[in-house]
Amino acid sequence: MELLTSGQWQAWPLVQACIKAAFLLLGFKMGLFFFEGYQIRMKFRKMKEQGIPIAEPHSLVWGHLKMMVAIRAHFPKDAHNHYAQIYLVQNWQKFFPGAEERPPIMYFDLWPVLEPFAFVVDPAMCQDIVQDRLQPRHPQIKHLIKYISGARNLTGWDQPVHTLWRSRLNPGFSARNLQSHIPTFIEEVETFVGLLKANAPKDGAWGEVFQLLNLTTNMTFDIICRVAMNLDTNEQRVGPTELQNSMRTLVRNHVIFKNLGTLPLRLSPSWNLEAWRCSRTLRRALMPRIQEQIGSGEQAKTQKTVIQLATKEISNESSTGGNNKQSLPLDKKQYSEDVLNLMKQFLFAGHDTTSTTITWAFHFLAKHPAALEQLRTEHTTVFGPDPSTASAMLTANPALLNALPYTNAVIKEVLRLSPLAATIRRGSPSFFFTHHSAASGTTRHYPTDGFAVATGTAAMHHDPALWPRANEFIPERYLVSEGHELYPVKYAWRPFEYGPMNCIGQDLALMELRLVLLLTVRELDVETAWEEWDALQVAGDEKPPTINGDRAYRTTNGLSYPTDELPVHVRLRNP
Numbered sequence: 001m002e003l004l005t006s007g008q009w010q011a012w013p014l015v016q017a018c019i020k021a022a023f024l025l026l027g028f029k030m031g032l033f034f035f036e037g038y039q040i041r042m043k044f045r046k047m048k049e050q051g052i053p054i055a056e057p058h059s060l061v062w063g064h065l066k067m068m069v070a071i072r073a074h075f076p077k078d079a080h081n082h083y084a085q086i087y088l089v090q091n092w093q094k095f096f097p098g099a100e101e102r103p104p105i106m107y108f109d110l111w112p113v114l115e116p117f118a119f120v121v122d123p124a125m126c127q128d129i130v131q132d133r134l135q136p137r138h139p140q141i142k143h144l145i146k147y148i149s150g151a152r153n154l155t156g157w158d159q160p161v162h163t164l165w166r167s168r169l170n171p172g173f174s175a176r177n178l179q180s181h182i183p184t185f186i187e188e189v190e191t192f193v194g195l196l197k198a199n200a201p202k203d204g205a206w207g208e209v210f211q212l213l214n215l216t217t218n219m220t221f222d223i224i225c226r227v228a229m230n231l232d233t234n235e236q237r238v239g240p241t242e243l244q245n246s247m248r249t250l251v252r253n254h255v256i257f258k259n260l261g262t263l264p265l266r267l268s269p270s271w272n273l274e275a276w277r278c279s280r281t282l283r284r285a286l287m288p289r290i291q292e293q294i295g296s297g298e299q300a301k302t303q304k305t306v307i308q309l310a311t312k313e314i315s316n317e318s319s320t321g322g323n324n325k326q327s328l329p330l331d332k333k334q335y336s337e338d339v340l341n342l343m344k345q346f347l348f349a350g351h352d353t354t355s356t357t358i359t360w361a362f363h364f365l366a367k368h369p370a371a372l373e374q375l376r377t378e379h380t381t382v383f384g385p386d387p388s389t390a391s392a393m394l395t396a397n398p399a400l401l402n403a404l405p406y407t408n409a410v411i412k413e414v415l416r417l418s419p420l421a422a423t424i425r426r427g428s429p430s431f432f433f434t435h436h437s438a439a440s441g442t443t444r445h446y447p448t449d450g451f452a453v454a455t456g457t458a459a460m461h462h463d464p465a466l467w468p469r470a471n472e473f474i475p476e477r478y479l480v481s482e483g484h485e486l487y488p489v490k491y492a493w494r495p496f497e498y499g500p501m502n503c504i505g506q507d508l509a510l511m512e513l514r515l516v517l518l519l520t521v522r523e524l525d526v527e528t529a530w531e532e533w534d535a536l537q538v539a540g541d542e543k544p545p546t547i548n549g550d551r552a553y554r555t556t557n558g559l560s561y562p563t564d565e566l567p568v569h570v571r572l573r574n575p
């Protein structure tokens with residue numbers, strides 16, 4: 001007993017010292033944390049003193065946090081942050097009193113929630129950072145995909161590894177290879193049209209309301225699985241499979257920034273377990289097919305998959321000794337792991353994006369009957385009056401899909417008004433933007449050191465200085481000649497970004513969109529059906545939220561799903 005007491009007594013100073021050290025360490029860390037915050041606030045002050053436009057109000061305590069909260073209060077809680085960007089660019093005079101023109105960059109001090117952000121809203125300056133003086137992606141954008149695809153993927157790699165992998169993967173996404181997949185596209189889109197028709201009564205009346213995003217997602221998932229690795233999961237008929245469920249769980253819950261707000265999630269064991277479980281399901285479903293496809297690199301004669309073509313590129317690199325391509329020594333196990341990560345990235349980027357855009361296309365067309373009529377007229381002119389012959393004509397002559405200028409213009413306008421993504425690049429001490437102001441005749445340098453530099457695509461796409469009648473749906477913008485007031489400013493349209501890290505899947509997405517419109521709009525009317533939908537929801541006194549009077553707005557769900565995944569009803573046009 002005595003021994004125990006004396007043992008406790010001896011240990012006590014050590015325990016005390018440890019507690020003291022822990023408190024000291026915590027205090028030191030807290031000190032560093034607040035010092036970092038103070039430095040950031042002061043940096044903004046200094047920039048303002050140097051004449052760089054800084055949005056107001058900027059306070060020493062809150063930075064721009066209060067301003068952002070006030071802007072967000074204009075919109076429903078689940079509205080995408082694109083609306084805050086658009087609000088800023090359309091009301092810039094409020095935030096930059098005294099400025100002669102809309103600043104080309106908007107700097108935001110959101111510490112401690114996010115690191116300092118620089119939103120570039122000038123198309124030429126965006127080009128500078130993504131193309132002319134290409135800067136690497138910022139860790140935040142790499143973090144977005146981390147829980148789906150790890151660190152080794154096209155978003156994770158910097159130069160020169162990125163360049164090498166792009167050259168291996170580009171053939172699979174080339175227009176030529178995609179054309180060879182036209183029969184696959186047609187088959188999947190016809191299934192989609194069949195499922196839409198199943199929701200339309202035979203007598204030409206409107207059918208029951210349903211959520212369109214579910215059908216578009218199944219279709220785009222089927223297409224990307226087949227094009228990338230010849231995997232036919234048949235989500236449209238038998239889905240959602242475990243594979244798609246796991247991918248959708250990851251997209252819904254695990255595509256997050258690394259910031260203070262997401263810290264509780266990132267520390268949560270159940271959240272991490274969910275990510276791990278989904279990744280395990282994806283590996284089990286995809287790896288056997290990947291290994292099979294790597295082994296059959298040379299075999300497929302027509303309709304080559306992305307994996308087969310990448311493997312072929314690699315064998316060409318080895319046979320030419322890797323020459324000027326900075327080829328990496330190929331470790332087969334590592335190669336399969338890299339391909340797995342890439343396939344997960346393609347499945348993610350290749351289904352959610354296009355499916356969301358398709359829902360927006362139907363939304364805008366339903367609201368603009370004149371544009372819808374013109375679209376139908378173009379399809380009839382090119383493919384003849386009988387809609388049921390379009391698929392056969394296209395199979396015989398895939399180039400017809402490129403002969404639809406109005407359809408293209410509609411898709412471009414949909415992507416302008418509802419862009420999905422942008423890029424974030426790393427700022428650096430040596431990278432300054434230079435901008436000449438036509439209003440003041442002055443040239444100014446804008447710093448990027450310590451900033452996450454984002455292209456403000458949603459803001460630019462709605463900027464009245466770049467797009468006359470910016471909020472209106474006008475496909476004709478892309479059809480007028482240079483000199484016309486609607487003629488687009490160069491590089492102002494950037495839904496797929498530009499430069500060596502632009503969207504690898506843009507041709508695939510555009511083909512899917514064209515084909516869906518071609519095979520749908522002459523067969524069916526697709527209309528949003530909010531009244532029916534709202535009547536089915538749990539009744540409450542609160543009126544459902546809207547933006548600019550519209551029930552359909554971009555939400556924070558997925559990449560920017562429309563509200564309630566766009567409830568629609570459909571009817572046959574030729575019952």
Ligand code: HEM
Pocket residue numbers: 137141154155166224345346347349350351353354357419420421422423424495496497500501502503504505506508509
């Ligand atoms: C409407 C549809 C789509 C939109 C709006 C879109 C948009 C974008 C944007 C803006 C980027 C650039 C991000 C950055 O620079 O950080 C990007 C990159 C990427 N997209 Fe898409 N995308 C679409 C469809 C697709 C499809 C169908 C695929 C198919 C696999 C795909 C795969 C990718 C990949 C892999 C990257 C990274 C490219 C690289 O780093 O080299 N996307 N996309």
